[in-house]
Amino acid sequence: MQDAKYIQVVKTLKHRIKNDKYKLNTPLPNQNDLAKEFNVSRMTVKKALDILAMEGLIYSKRGLGTFIRKNALTSTKEDLSFNEYTGLSQNLKRPIESKIIKFDVKFPDETLCERLDITPTDPIYEILRLRIVDEQPYVLEHTFMPLKIVPNLDLDILKKSLYHYLQTQLNLKISGAFRKITAEKSTELDQKYLESKEHDPILQISQIVYLEDGRPFEVSTSRHPYDKHAYTMVDIHQQK
């Protein structure tokens, strides 16, 4: 299936911006000109520009034009951005290994029932994986998923990319997640697997991930060594 026109415009403009086709401090071509160039209506151009603005690449000012936003903070030495959710593997160029610490099936407790929107007799997988990048412990992931949605998991899938399996084999698409980020003290588990020292902080990300059709399909908690990772995000408002 071909991309919608506005997605094509987004992709083309994104490519141009990243390759410095447009100058900083001078406006992009106006919406009418872009509409002519791409042979679409101005509304379609506007929708594409809205998306780029939301992602923080540009900003528009009525009466003036549309400008490229200088990035920053992302360019510092620290690690990766999770902003586009595709699972861990897609975000890294380097190969990732997995050590399966626990792989079990059980009934969910009350909290998990509520968060995954299932009944107490819908079995779930419980998975504890250590993810390793460049032979360094990277993140400890504790995941719960209902069998109803993700059947037939096996060790081979877990060692590779779960999200790749979901997308290609089960044809499930992810729409997003609720996330909560906290700083935590390290536990014995962290010290054992992440090689954290006793008093090293842990950056913890708890999330509920949703499919495109609105079903929650994963509850997980990821624990990162504090000195290796940061969570970065863009939070640009549109309305008002």
Next chain:
Amino acid sequence: MQDAKYIQVVKTLKHRIKNDKYKLNTPLPNQNDLAKEFNVSRMTVKKALDILAMEGLIYSKRGLGTFIRKNALTSTKEDLSFNEYTGLSQNLKRPIESKIIKFDVKFPDETLCERLDITPTDPIYEILRLRIVDEQPYVLEHTFMPLKIVPNLDLDILKKSLYHYLQTQLNLKISGAFRKITAEKSTELDQKYLESKEHDPILQISQIVYLEDGRPFEVSTSRHPYDKHAYTMVDIHQQK
């Protein structure tokens, strides 16, 4: 100035959803019916629904309808969500106090020049504030702002809400921010003002805040006691 129609629709629907006017597991009225009810075009309804979907309140499925998404994770015992950026004061019902630890003017270093998009001879304010809620230390904020954008700061403004001053007196509007969240070890400053123990982790949020016209106007680092606060967010994708 009156809200745009789609904003009015957003607000009305949000109110209805929060007050349980629509049933879970049954679709909302379809887009044509909503358009008739609000006396707007379907495109306008669609735009409003897109915004609600982005905020995580609803999801739509082609051929089926639009449904309310059950919230979760937000309902746990932990603290507040920063998801809508309006400065700290707006997010809390309880009164907030400020203790000004440092209030200075200086020239920016190289990093600040780049992040605030200013020259080395544009003076900046440096502010260190301890924010106190319920008589408990809440967050330690270290802020840099160019005088070019925010002139005439004084202690009285700093003790109240900086953002309120920006919006009402200077008529500046904030469009959003780049943020980086990390877990850090506590420093002597944290221990002194936040009353953190030596080995307590700190949840740190570094950000560059942007005005509506694209100018960066604040670089800040906020440090929170680990056991009191979490950063929560919705990250729902639209396209594709």
Next chain:
DNA sequence: AAGTGGTCTAGACCACAAA
């Protein structure tokens, strides 16, 4: 086949900024 949401258009009018 009927009903849903997703996309797209051509044109209109408005608000804002600069000259």
Next chain:
DNA sequence: TTGTGGTCTAGACCACTTG
């Protein structure tokens, strides 16, 4: 006054789901 982006419409066609 001109040129910019922001909103809005009425109608069209398409893709998906269920009967």
